[in-house]
Amino acid sequence: MEFCASFAGSNAEEDGAPYNILTYKVAGKKFAYFKTSEPEQWRFSIRVSPDRFLELTDQAGVKPARYMGRFHWVTIIDVNAFPEQYLRQLIKASYTRAVESLPKYRQRQLASKG
Numbered sequence: 514m515e516f517c518a519s520f521a522g523s524n525a526e527e528d529g530a531p532y533n534i535l536t537y538k539v540a541g542k543k544f545a546y547f548k549t550s551e552p553e554q555w556r557f558s559i560r561v562s563p564d565r566f567l568e569l570t571d572q573a574g575v576k577p578a579r580y581m582g583r584f585h586w587v588t589i590i591d592v593n594a595f596p597e598q599y600l601r602q603l604i605k606a607s608y609t610r611a612v613e614s615l616p617k618y619r620q621r622q623l624a625s626k627g
Contacts (some may be wrong), residue, residue, distance in 0.1 A: 516601055517545050520608050521626040540619055542611040545604055558588045559607035 574591030
């Protein structure tokens, strides 16, 4: 989660019980959220490209994100099934997609901070 917090403009918001979700956003746009309670602790969801969505949801340990699958969000259920560097690349890509959906002036502000 330190990785998510390291991005320019990133902020975290925690929803306590009964949801127990830690959400990372940039300028109000979500790019990752983590389950913080058992039995699903540290399962997380990210937004991916349509092609990557099909690729990932064909793999064991990944499924379309609940309520968000139609927007190309996936949930990584089995974090240990993937190399850490690969998961970091997916999170970084999700952050980039969130930034790219912002107005150009806001993108420039973030770029000057990063």
